[in-house]
Amino acid sequence: EAGVTQFPSHSVIEKGQTVTLRCDPISGHDNLYWYRRVMGKEIKFLLHFVKESKQDESGMPNNRFLAERTGGTYSTLKVQPAELEDSGVYFCASSQGLRGSTDTQYFGPGTRLTVL
Amino acid sequence: QKEVEQDPGPLSVPEGAIVSLNCTYSNSAFQYFMWYRQYSRKGPELLMYTYSSGNKEDGRFTAQVDKSSKYISLFIRDSQPSDSATYLCAMTDYKLSFGAGTTVTVRA
Numbered sequence: 049e050a051g052v053t054q055f056p057s058h059s060v061i062e063k064g065q066t067v068t069l070r071c072d073p074i075s076g077h078d079n080l081y082w083y084r085r086v087m088g089k090e091i092k093f094l095l096h097f098v099k100e101s102k103q104d105e106s107g108m109p110n111n112r113f114l115a116e117r118t119g120g121t122y123s124t125l126k127v128q129p130a131e132l133e134d135s136g137v138y139f140c141a142s143s144q145g146l147r148g149s150t151d152t153q154y155f156g157p158g159t160r161l162t163v164l
Numbered sequence: 165q166k167e168v169e170q171d172p173g174p175l176s177v178p179e180g181a182i183v184s185l186n187c188t189y190s191n192s193a194f195q196y197f198m199w200y201r202q203y204s205r206k207g208p209e210l211l212m213y214t215y216s217s218g219n220k221e222d223g224r225f226t227a228q229v230d231k232s233s234k235y236i237s238l239f240i241r242d243s244q245p246s247d248s249a250t251y252l253c254a255m256t257d258y259k260l261s262f263g264a265g266t267t268v269t270v271r272a
Contacts, residue, residue, distance in 0.1 A: 052207070081259070081260075083260075083262075089264070090166070090168070090170075090252075090262045090263060090264045090265070091208070091252070091260075091262040092262075093259045093260060093261070096259060104258075104259065107259075139207055139208070141207075152210050152213070153210070153260065154210075155200075155207030155208045155209070156207050157205065157206050157207045158206075158207055
């Protein structure tokens with residue numbers, strides 16, 4: 049069974065440009081999470097989807113970040129316009145949703161975003 | 165103050181040694197405690213998962229939780245070079261809160 053996949057693996061853009069990150073969760077997983085790790089800091093929660101609905105987006109840094117989950121399948125995270133402080137590794141994770149918050153979250157390999 | 169404190173290391177040990185990792189936390193609402201292992205350029209992978217205070221063993225790995233002290237530990241016995249990775253503690257009341265991760269190198 050395929051794990052969580054993320055695309056691209058690495059993106060280098062200039063300040064002010066737009067970048068869209070994609071996450072494909074494990075098939076059948078209702079829960080999808082986005083996390084971010086900026087240099088030297090811990091991994092931080094960004095938001096949580098249950099199917100196509102945003103359950104919690106309290107970790108989104110500002111309105112330059114827009115997350116969507118089309119039809120409850122894959123998800124995209126768009127940063128527009130990108131700023132230098134957005135550089136970091138963006139992780140996606142998914143879980144089945146059988147036990148709510150105690151479900152095991154399976155992480156993708158991450159997208160390394162560099163904003164110049 | 166961070167919700168979860170973890171010494172980033174790095175930690176270097178010889179093969180066969182016991183690796184001891186720990187985290188402290190401040191949020192009493194945390195109920196579930198995990199340890200993730202992350203290899204370079206990979207995503208975190210769940211290693212151990214505990215709910216209550218006490219010990220949990222899985223092969224060479226032992227996780228300890230002391231809720232009264234808000235302190236969790238991970239021990240790796242008979243460490244191997246393949247255990248070289250970054251180990252992240254994480255805890256949740258709903259969403260995961262991570263420690264900074266400790267980079268461990270096991271020397272052959």
